[in-house]
Amino acid sequence: MAATANRSTKRIPRRGAKKSVRYGRGTGVPHPVDVEIGARIRARRLMLGMPQTDLAARLGIAFQQLQKYEGGVYRVSASRLTEIAATLEMPPGEFFRGIVADYTALVPEDHEIWRDPQTQEMIRHFYAMDEGLRERFLDLVKAIAAHPPKP
16 A cells, blocks of 8 residues: 555656756746846836835835845736836736747847836936926937937
8 A cells, every 4th residue: 555655656757748947946047037027127116216125115025025026036926016016107017018928039138228227217317307398308319319420
């Protein structure tokens, strides 16, 4: 009887099953989507000029937990992501924009510009302007970009 119990608890790999997992639970390597969602939380928080301690306090969590969310080490549940999105004044779906079912299509470099402190500061100041001034400023930026300086 004991032999039967031992046999039933043994794991036998299925034919054709992957033998090594590159990331996920138990590997110590976070999933690329978790890392991307965390990076987007951080980028939005920085864009608003909000310190980690403030966001963590508003969420009722330790700032170390927020650090782990932002690094992708901890997965963010749907309910927590909804709470984070509300606190950061954005729709929860924005965290998933551009992420496709085949997450291997994620290219973090595409989002690096949004993580740049200068970009975040510019956007923060841009949205601090009145709407009419924002439109005029945008027209000015477009005009400058259309005529790059000559070397």
